[in-house]
Amino acid sequence: MLDEGKTIGIVLQKGESNEVQALISPEVEINSGQLFIIKDNNKLSLARLDNYQYINEFYDEKIPIVKGLLTEDKTFDILNMNTAIKAELSIIKKYNHNSSPLPGSYVKMLPENKNEDFLKEFYGVDPKSFIKYGSFAGSDIPLLLDLNSITMHLGIFGETGSGKSYDMRYLISLLSNIKISGKTTALPMIIIDANGDYTDFSSINIDLVSGGRKWIKKYVIREPKSDLETKLTIDLSLFSPKDLSEFIISLKYGGNDINSLQSNLLDYVLSKHDNKEYNTLLGKEEGISLLQQEIQSENLKEVGFSPSTGRAVISALEIFKDRIVKRFKLVSNSSSVNESTLDIIWENKGLLIIDFSADGSPGVDISTKQLIVSYISRLLLNYLTKAKYSGSQKLLSFIIEEAQNYIPSNDYPISANLTKEALVTLATQGRKFGVSLFLVSQRPAFIDKYVLSMLNTFFFHRIYHEDLRYVMSASGGLPESLAKRLTSLETGYVIVSGVMSALKVPALVKIPWDPRLGLYAGAVERIDRVLIEDSIK
Numbered sequence: 204m205l206d207e208g209k210t211i212g213i214v215l216q217k218g219e220s221n222e223v224q225a226l227i228s229p230e231v232e233i234n235s236g237q238l239f240i241i242k243d244n245n246k247l248s249l250a251r252l253d254n255y256q257y258i259n260e261f262y263d264e265k266i267p268i269v270k271g272l273l274t275e276d277k278t279f280d281i282l283n284m285n286t287a288i289k290a291e292l293s294i295i296k297k298y299n300h301n302s303s304p305l306p307g308s309y310v311k312m313l314p315e316n317k318n319e320d321f322l323k324e325f326y327g328v329d330p331k332s333f334i335k336y337g338s339f340a341g342s343d344i345p346l347l348l349d350l351n352s353i354t355m356h357l358g359i360f361g362e363t364g365s366g367k368s369y370d371m372r373y374l375i376s377l378l379s380n381i382k383i384s385g386k387t388t389a390l391p392m393i394i395i396d397a398n399g400d401y402t403d404f405s406s407i408n409i410d411l412v413s414g415g416r417k418w419i420k421k422y423v424i425r426e427p428k429s430d431l432e433t434k435l436t437i438d439l440s441l442f443s444p445k446d447l448s449e450f451i452i453s454l455k456y457g458g459n460d461i462n463s464l465q466s467n468l469l470d471y472v473l474s475k476h477d478n479k480e481y482n483t484l485l486g487k488e489e490g491i492s493l494l495q496q497e498i499q500s501e502n503l504k505e506v507g508f509s510p511s512t513g514r515a516v517i518s519a520l521e522i523f524k525d526r527i528v529k530r531f532k533l534v535s536n537s538s539s540v541n542e543s544t545l546d547i548i549w550e551n552k553g554l555l556i557i558d559f560s561a562d563g564s565p566g567v568d569i570s571t572k573q574l575i576v577s578y579i580s581r582l583l584l585n586y587l588t589k590a591k592y593s594g595s596q597k598l599l600s601f602i603i604e605e606a607q608n609y610i611p612s613n614d615y616p617i618s619a620n621l622t623k624e625a626l627v628t629l630a631t632q633g634r635k636f637g638v639s640l641f642l643v644s645q646r647p648a649f650i651d652k653y654v655l656s657m658l659n660t661f662f663f664h665r666i667y668h669e670d671l672r673y674v675m676s677a678s679g680g681l682p683e684s685l686a687k688r689l690t691s692l693e694t695g696y697v698i699v700s701g702v703m704s705a706l707k708v709p710a711l712v713k714i715p716w717d718p719r720l721g722l723y724a725g726a727v728e729r730i731d732r733v734l735i736e737d738s739i740k
């Protein structure tokens with residue numbers, strides 16, 4: 204069955220290690236990274252096209268007659284004759300044999316047959332327990348993704364407009380309609396939606412993700428405008444006094460610098476209270492006034508602080524009150540996302556979308572978003588740890604867009620103490636406790652290297668040149684043919700590499716276009732279409 208595809212070329216000779224050189228018919232459209240079958244009598248191998256060039260038997264620059272011909276337009280046809288594609292292919296899989304294809308072996312297109320039996324033969328695994336994701340470039344064969352490796356975390360990277368959000372939407376739709384033993388289920392998920400690219404999944408496009416889910420909700424920070432929205436509130440008792448102090452002081456300095464004297468003083472004052480009091484103390488105007496009075500009446504010198512540090516902390520608390528308490532009304536003892544919410548998500552294989560877009564969270568700064576992401580990370584870790592130790596393993600995915608804002612590398616000019624630690628713990632403990640992180644970013648170079656090294660499956664879209672080095676080291680290297688294409692990949696193509704891929708080697712995959720999945724806030728209309736539609740009005 205594997206060798207049913209059209210024969211398009213012939214192996215000429217064996218190259219280095221697993222490489223072969225072949226001659227391919229010029230009529231076939233081929234691309235670097237594309238997969239082919241090589242048939243050596245009855246021995247079949249799967250090969251990836253690394254390099255190719257069109258050659259012509261007449262062509263040799265050094266021969267005087269060719270030099271002459273090249274300057275004549277009329278001779279073009281002659282030169283165009285006897286053209287073939289000289290190709291270098293690497294063998295990536297050998298089907299039940301261990302030898303390299305000999306010269307004279309056939310190079311064949313992948314067959315069109317893609318039923319379950321075929322996939323079983325192609326991959327050597329039972330396709331029923333895998334997710335079918337897109338198809339290999341130049342073929343209809345889907346890439347199979349192994350759900351069992353999902354807790355080893357994923358990275359989805361690519362420059363602006365390279366197709367990340369659409370890919371994420373496609374992945375969410377696949378992971379919302381998982382067929383296992385005749386039943387449809389879904390992966391419970393929480394999404395930090397940076398641009399409102401997934402909010403339609405809770406309303407007009409709910410049917411795209413509700414196959415295996417019984418609960419889908421969108422949370423916003425502003426006041427909800429309809430029943431389809433829920434106001435997000437968080438519970439500060441999950442934080443340590445040190446974390447909260449650093450956060451409150453950093454708000455005053457635009458989120459970047461922390462004055463350690465000031466945060467130490469606030470830490471000292473907060474530590475006198477029980478964690479459970481934090482929502483009343485820091486979530487209500489009266490509570491904050493109380494804390495400010497405590498600082499005023501404290502004999503600061505005795506505990507090693509100056510009165511000016513005291514005044515600075517009081518003013519930082521004022522800023523915190525204006526923004527977090529009065530404007531965003533973010534803190535509540537009965538937070539709207541809590542352990543019961545996670546229970547509901549788990550039981551109903553739910554989807555919780557936190558809308559961080561300018562519509563759902565107008566005016567919300569990065570520090571406040573970090574506080575929320577940190578809160579969700581802590582909640583998840585506590586919840587899943589308890590579940591694990593009470594003997595009931597659970598599983599939740601946490602999708603974080605613009606991941607560089609929450610786990611920045613040292614090169615990225617943003618401080619994120621609050622989120623970094625919590626996310627590093629989630630990443631390291633993920634497999635044990637059943638959490639899978641999906642980190643989405645335009646700039647993988649700006650994501651913390653340690654966390655990057657903990658991702659085990661990658662979806663690389665077209666990336667910026669500056670990110671190439673990071674992408675190569677994070678993924679443990681890509682074959683040259685694919686690495687070369689990374690900075691020029693067409694939108695809609697992705698290189699998938701890592702443990703979730705049943706192919707086990709990096710592959711170039713085309714993501715199918717579904718116009719309904721393609722309708723979302725961040726989707727970009729073609730400029731010519733926008734201009735024409737506007738001038739018709």
Ligand SMILES: Nc1ncnc2c1ncn2[C@@H]1O[C@H](COP(=O)(O)OP(=O)(O)OP(=O)(O)O)[C@@H](O)[C@H]1O
Pocket residue numbers: 361362363364365366367368369370645694695696714715716721725726727728
């Ligand atoms: N698989 C695909 N097939 C065809 N067109 C696609 C595909 N994926 C994305 N596109 C097109 O490319 C546009 C940009 O894609 P997308 O919004 O996913 O980019 P992005 O990488 O998320 O960009 P940003 O980082 O700026 O949000 C989409 O609006 C859509 O028109």
